[in-house]
Amino acid sequence: MLFRLCQFLVHSLVERPDAVKIDRIETERVDIFFLHIEKEDRGRVLGKGGRTIAALRTFLETVAERLDREVVVEIID
Numbered sequence: 204m205l206f207r208l209c210q211f212l213v214h215s216l217v218e219r220p221d222a223v224k225i226d227r228i229e230t231e232r233v234d235i236f237f238l239h240i241e242k243e244d245r246g247r248v249l250g251k252g253g254r255t256i257a258a259l260r261t262f263l264e265t266v267a268e269r270l271d272r273e274v275v276v277e278i279i280d
Contacts, residue, residue, distance in 0.1 A: 205234050205267055205274055212259055217244035226279075234267065235275045248278065 206227050214220035224239040240248055249256050260276050267274040
């Protein structure tokens with residue numbers, strides 16, 4: 204569920220959603236998402252001063268908490 208939510212939110216932010224790749228590592232309690240985003244769209248996901256990615260992380264962490272899980276979101280160059 205968290206993967207689909209992350210995928211939906213990131214695809215909504217970028218101009219070229221087909222170019223986004225999200226790798227996932229899932230353990231017993233933790234989901235780790237590695238976002239591979241084109242350079243042109245990186246600014247849209249990061250946001251001014253990192254506000255957009257911070258909001259994305261906060262939202263996913265809140266949902267994960269309700270599912271008794273943890274989530275980590277990283278942008279990969």
